[in-house]
Amino acid sequence: MTDNLRHDWTIEDVENLFQQPFNDLVFQAQLAHREHFNPNRVQVSTLLSIKTGACPEDCKYCPQSGHYNTGLDKEKLMEVRKVLEEARHAKSSGATRFCMGAAWKNPPAKDMPYIFEMVKGVKELGLETCMTLGMLNEEQANQLAEAGLDYYNHNLDTSPEFYGNIITTRTFSDRMDTLSHVRESGMNVCSGGIVGLGETVRDRAAMLIELANLPKHPESVPINMLVRVAGTPLENVDAVDGIEFVRTIAVAKILMPSSNVRLSAGRENMSDELQALAFLAGANSIFLGDKLLTTPNPKESDDRQLFDKLGINMDDTVEETSEQDMEEFARNCPLREQDTEQYYDAMKAS
Ligand code: SAM
Ligand code: DTB
Ligand code: SF4
Numbered sequence: 001m002t003d004n005l006r007h008d009w010t011i012e013d014v015e016n017l018f019q020q021p022f023n024d025l026v027f028q029a030q031l032a033h034r035e036h037f038n039p040n041r042v043q044v045s046t047l048l049s050i051k052t053g054a055c056p057e058d059c060k061y062c063p064q065s066g067h068y069n070t071g072l073d074k075e076k077l078m079e080v081r082k083v084l085e086e087a088r089h090a091k092s093s094g095a096t097r098f099c100m101g102a103a104w105k106n107p108p109a110k111d112m113p114y115i116f117e118m119v120k121g122v123k124e125l126g127l128e129t130c131m132t133l134g135m136l137n138e139e140q141a142n143q144l145a146e147a148g149l150d151y152y153n154h155n156l157d158t159s160p161e162f163y164g165n166i167i168t169t170r171t172f173s174d175r176m177d178t179l180s181h182v183r184e185s186g187m188n189v190c191s192g193g194i195v196g197l198g199e200t201v202r203d204r205a206a207m208l209i210e211l212a213n214l215p216k217h218p219e220s221v222p223i224n225m226l227v228r229v230a231g232t233p234l235e236n237v238d239a240v241d242g243i244e245f246v247r248t249i250a251v252a253k254i255l256m257p258s259s260n261v262r263l264s265a266g267r268e269n270m271s272d273e274l275q276a277l278a279f280l281a282g283a284n285s286i287f288l289g290d291k292l293l294t295t296p297n298p299k300e301s302d303d304r305q306l307f308d309k310l311g312i313n314m315d316d317t318v319e320e321t322s323e324q325d326m327e328e329f330a331r332n333c334p335l336r337e338q339d340t341e342q343y344y345d346a347m348k349a350s
Contacts, residue, residue, distance in 0.1 A: 029250035033282035046090035055103035070231035099130035141181035159206035196226030196240035212255035225266025253282030
């Protein structure tokens with residue numbers, strides 16, 4: 001590869017990363033993060049469910065699957081006008097990207113013209129656009145790219161080995177096929193997974209390796225903590241340990257240092273301290289707004305307070321941090337052995 005990033009991770013490499021002492025792991029992740037990003041900036045997206053419920057897929061974690069009774073009101077595709085109203089509101093709240101999600105196996109042809117109008121309308125508001133509509137064929141991916149869609153979200157969710165325990169109505173390789181159509185179309189790829197499905201650490205490692213060993217890393221890697229929804233088969237699964245969750249964020253950042261790692265679903269059940277650790281481990285993107293697709297998200301005012309406490313700025317532009325800024329962050333990083341005498345390497349000292 002010409003991008004100077006690794007695309008040849010082995011399961012042993014990644015299991016070893018997971019097993020490191022927590023402080024070493026988070027430190028390494030923060031160093032990797034500072035090579036590519038301003039560490040005190042977080043990108044903010046807002047989510048909207050444009051077509052809710054009655055999904056034919058049987059994803060065991062999902063409140064929108066038609067296979068389970070979660071008490072959700074099913075809805076048809078939202079009117080373009082209403083989507084644009086929500087996008088305007090998201091923009092006024094400080095979001096730079098608007099993500100539209102639909103509970104589809106794949107987008108029906110009859111709805112595509114409305115989808116294109118949504119993309120165009122949201123872009124005209126000066127927001128980046130993201131959609132997650134299920135599987136795409138090559139033609140649909142190209143059409144969405146042509147309509148101006150910036151990002152397509154399509155999560156791997158878990159390892160190839162564990163996949164069949166969670167979803168039986170599609171295969172892991174179906175997922176990979178859509179990712180390659182998205183990549184080929186020129187859109188940015190957003191793909192990550194869920195922690196807390198009952199998977200092992202090896203499964204988390206295997207899922208991240210699938211992403212990191214793609215010919216090009218996804219530009220955006222959402223790491224979701226399972227939201228346990230009553231009525232889904234996973235409603236009573238054990239809660240994920242927060243430290244284990246942060247380890248997953250840190251490993252994602254070390255494997256894919258130039259990607260935006262999103263602290264995604266599950267923040268509603270996280271303390272400020274746990275979220276701060278996730279940012280320290282290299283997460284630099286969140287969903288802002290009281291609702292994810294169908295489940296609650298922290299109140300906007302709470303997020304603003306948290307950012308104030310941490311001295312974090314919301315990314316207020318859709319432009320990337322400049323080379324100059326990056327060099328300054330790398331130069332000023334207080335804990336780089338080659339840069340400063342203040343660095344104390346306890347391993348060498350002992
Ligand atoms: N139907 C499309 C698909 O599955 O690709 C798009 C919408 S789907 C809701 C998008 C993603 O939301 C899933 O891939 C999964 O990662 C995440 N998700 C769904 N339910 C969740 C839950 N209960 N907790 C955490 N993440 C969840
Ligand atoms: C992602 O990785 N997480 C978001 C977004 N991409 C589409 C969705 C989270 C959904 C959580 C469950 C719900 O609100 O329905
Ligand atoms: Fe449908 Fe997506 Fe939910 Fe699976 S995750 S049931 S595909 S909406």
